[in-house]
Amino acid sequence: MSETAAQTESGVVAASVRGLTKRFGTRVVLDELDLDIKAGEFVALIGRSGSGKSTLLRALAGLDHDVSGELAVTKPVAVAFQEPRLVPWKRVLDNVTLGLRDTNPRRVAVAALEEVGLTERISAWPLTLSGGEAQRVSLARALVRHPALLLLDEPFSALDALTRISMHRLVLRLWQRHKPAVLLVTHDVDEALALADRVLVLGDGQIAHSSAIDVARPRDRDHPTLTALRLRLLSELGVPAAESAS
Numbered sequence: 097m098s099e100t101a102a103q104t105e106s107g108v109v110a111a112s113v114r115g116l117t118k119r120f121g122t123r124v125v126l127d128e129l130d131l132d133i134k135a136g137e138f139v140a141l142i143g144r145s146g147s148g149k150s151t152l153l154r155a156l157a158g159l160d161h162d163v164s165g166e167l168a169v170t171k172p173v174a175v176a177f178q179e180p181r182l183v184p185w186k187r188v189l190d191n192v193t194l195g196l197r198d199t200n201p202r203r204v205a206v207a208a209l210e211e212v213g214l215t216e217r218i219s220a221w222p223l224t225l226s227g228g229e230a231q232r233v234s235l236a237r238a239l240v241r242h243p244a245l246l247l248l249d250e251p252f253s254a255l256d257a258l259t260r261i262s263m264h265r266l267v268l269r270l271w272q273r274h275k276p277a278v279l280l281v282t283h284d285v286d287e288a289l290a291l292a293d294r295v296l297v298l299g300d301g302q303i304a305h306s307s308a309i310d311v312a313r314p315r316d317r318d319h320p321t322l323t324a325l326r327l328r329l330l331s332e333l334g335v336p337a338a339e340s341a342s
């Protein structure tokens with residue numbers, strides 16, 4: 097595997113992947129996968145459970161070196177997972193500054209916690225946080241690293257519907273302000289349609305489908321373009337139209 101800074105003639109890309117292959121034993125999960133993410137682009141990745149979404153994300157995050165192919169990612173890269181993975185014996189602020197190399201880690205952490213609306217919970221213990229608050233800490237922890245590429249692995253799927261909507265707004269706001277490239281893994285087609293510039297479908301170990309979403313934000317769920325795209329994506333996921341009517 098070769099890892100280099102991701103520069104192309106057409107400008108900076110956040111990630112460029114060629115022929116990425118990952119096997120678990122004899123099982124090929126990623127099969128010569130190609131992927132490009134532009135600087136500042138918001139990409140959603142959907143796919144059935146077990147299709148290899150987390151596997152791809154772990155490879156992009158540099159957490160899995162047992163892969164073959166070419167992988168060029170612009171650093172720094174930050175990751176947030178479905179479980180916020182906070183250290184329970186460290187207060188919120190110390191979870192955000194953990195491992196942070198900065199001349200004034202406390203200052204940047206306080207600013208990031210303010211951005212995610214958690215100023216009042218700075219000294220709280222992780223176990224006293226709601227699911228939404230814990231995910232906000234996880235986002236703040238990603239943010240203080242000034243990522244060029246922000247990888248999100250189903251970060252909202254354990255949250256209730258209302259909290260999820262406010263997290264969607266927060267993520268869009270943070271993205272618009274800081275402009276990292278984002279790769280959001282989700283199994284929720286509507287989440288992908290609400291947030292992303294482009295939706296990718298992972299199937300048979302490759303990017304089986306890619307759709308640009310040319311609808312201004314904030315998006316009306318019932319916009320005809322989104323309704324058509326929803327059906328298209330559900331059919332790419334193998335969900336028949338009758339099942340998807342809700």
Ligand code: ADP
Nearest residue numbers: 120121125143144145146147148149150151152
């Ligand atoms: P997704 O995130 O799309 O649900 P994953 O990337 O987690 O899928 O997993 C893809 C496939 O790889 C699944 O079939 C899963 O069982 C398999 N897999 C993931 N991690 C391991 C592992 N550490 N050992 C063996 N198989 C694994």
Ligand code: MG
Nearest residue numbers: 149150151249
């Ligand atoms: Mg997964």
